[in-house]
Structures are given as structure tokens and as C-alpha cells.
Amino acid sequence: MGQQAINLRDKLALLSEQWSPRVIAEMNDYQLKLVRMEGEFIWHDHPDTDETFLVLEGRLRIDLEDGAIELGAGELYVVPKGRRHKPSAREEAKVLLIEPRGVINTGREHGARTAQNDVWI
């Protein structure tokens, strides 16, 4: 960890692709990641961990099997461990994710939407 402030806006400007979380910081064995989301993601879950979504810009919808969460800028939601969810955004949302190191964006649903993990910006 470098001895300097990490500026979210500066780091967001470095995200070249949507749906590809990039690590900006680590705290113990947790990572803070930024991701640009637009359109529909896939249904998936993370069987071993909760996952925090904090919306920085735009609006994010998180469909759950029994409802949906709508998040605007400055709002967060913690998806509980094992809960199937599907993020989507009609227009691009910029999101801070917080979760343990090693979490794959598509959970157990490996496939075309699976992003390379543990890439720093």
C-alpha cells in the first residue's frame, strides 16, 4: 500500500472496460475495486462471502430472487453470502465494490462475463 491518498475519480478515469472490476486498495485480505456497469449482468452468487456495492455515479439495480434494490449515488447495499443477484444499469453506473481478495465477478457462473481477477489500476 503506497503512502498516498487514492482518488476515486482519478482511478475511475482509468477503467477502460465495463464489467471489469479493478483493484484500487487492499485492507487486510479484502479488496476495494472500481467497476463501470451498464446493461444487464448475469444471475450469480458468491457462496462464501457477502459483497458490498457502493454507487459513486449513476444508478444501479440489483435484482434478488425476492425483490430488487435500487441504488443511486451515495447509496450502498451488502448482498448477503449465497444470495443470487443480478446487477443492471440502464445508463452507466460507477461502483465501488468491497469484498475479500479472490472473489470472482460471476461467482460460480464462470463464462463469457467472467473478468480477470486481481487486476490493479
Place this chain on the structure above:
Amino acid sequence: MGQQAINLRDKLALLSEQWSPRVIAEMNDYQLKLVRMEGEFIWHDHPDTDETFLVLEGRLRIDLEDGAIELGAGELYVVPKGRRHKPSAREEAKVLLIEPRGVINTGREHGARTAQNDVWI
């Protein structure tokens, strides 16, 4: 964890005292806390854990033994485990803290500035 968005601005409005972190969410055994900081805190460290400071409003300075970090809104810093630090703010800063459940605000330096822990808003 309730099935609804957590709005940072709404939660900040509920903070009645400075230097008293209040929990707004849990992710596994980690907590997200909001705190209003103004003036000088005490030097302390957390021997067992890193600690993340994300400034939401205002400016925060974190003195370290070998330098200082200046954070504006939208900037974060992870104080490494065991590193002595002293937060301060000339005008009030509103800050999101992320750290494991059970972390005391003054670390090993219990005293007048030690806030009640694990209080939710």
C-alpha cells in the same frame, strides 16, 4: 441486513456527536461506519488490522510517524496494521470507515476519546 439501500447522506444526518463512529452496515465480519471528525484526535494504532478511511465530505489529515496523508472528498487511505496515526480535520470531515467488527476507535490508547463500539444508526 435489511433488504434496502443504505443512503450515506441520510445516515450522516443521524450522527449527533463528533468522533463517535456509528455502524451502518456489516459485510461478513467487517463493519462500515460513519464518523464526523473535527479538530485533533489522539495518536493510536490498531495492532491487528488495517483501517480504511474514505472521506465523503470535507478534508481529513492523517498524520503518520513518517509523513502525513491529506484526503479530500472522494479520496481514501488504508492505514496499515500497527501503524501509529493521528486523524485531524480543521473543519468537520465526514468519513466512512471500513474495518473488522470490534475495532475500537482509539486502538490500544483507551481513554477519554474512546467511543462506545458497535453502535448502529
